Amino acid sequence: MEELIEYILQFGNLNKQQIDLIKSKATEIEVRKDEYLSEAGKIPKQVGFVLEGIFRFCYYNNKGQEITDYLIDENHFVTDYQNFEAGMPASQYLQAITDSRVLIFSKKDWDELLNTIIGWDKIVIKIVQKCLVEKIERRSPLVSEDATTRYLSFIQKFPTLANRVPLSYIASYLGITQQSLSRIRKNIR
Structure with a gap:
């Protein structure tokens, strides 16, 4: 309260x-x-x-x-x-x-x-x-940025959500496929 x-x-x-x-x-x-x-x-x-x-x-x-x-x-x-x-x-x-x-x-x-x-x-x-x-x-940034930049922006703006939200929802929010998101996550580790 x-x-x-x-x-x-x-x-x-x-x-x-x-x-x-x-x-x-x-x-x-x-x-x-x-x-x-x-x-x-x-x-x-x-x-x-x-x-x-x-x-x-x-x-x-x-x-x-x-x-x-x-x-x-x-x-x-x-x-x-x-x-x-x-x-x-x-x-x-x-x-x-x-x-x-x-x-x-x-x-x-x-x-x-x-x-x-x-x-x-x-x-x-x-x-x-x-x-x-x-x-x-x-x-707004989701419209003009490439998929990798969108994901990096997402984890910067929502650092606590990336591990609490299913990948399918994050991918949908970012306007990309779940396979693309998995590839992006693999490449930035």
Whole structure:
């Protein structure tokens, strides 16, 4: 719980009563490896904060291939926030790659925080902006770099993930085949 509060306080000030209210609305759950926190075609019902574990956003392309779009690890929010807020069905799956522990806020509780805590909306906007910037910074180089450079960038940006995420997901995230990734890893050792 303290990880969540520390994270939030980077984006604005809260008093003890506000922090206590946030804590009272968070519910810790366990999400087993391969389970979904939200699914494509369904309206996301919660905002999560990862205490332990790794998640991925994934979808199926028009050829039926599963594509890993984004990875999220500890001490980050995990949700399809745009569709959560709009009450619209998600276009991607949000899947646990490892057994995970997550603090969850239901839509009702999240809205109560927005309506009760003065300035909470500004904190949320800053968090969402930070998440979007991180996503762009992580994805942009993948378009212009060769496969080896993409992998080296990945292990530099995500040093703890390379050994915790299956190679097939890393390859998909990098936009290369698993065989290419295995060859790249062999050549750089």
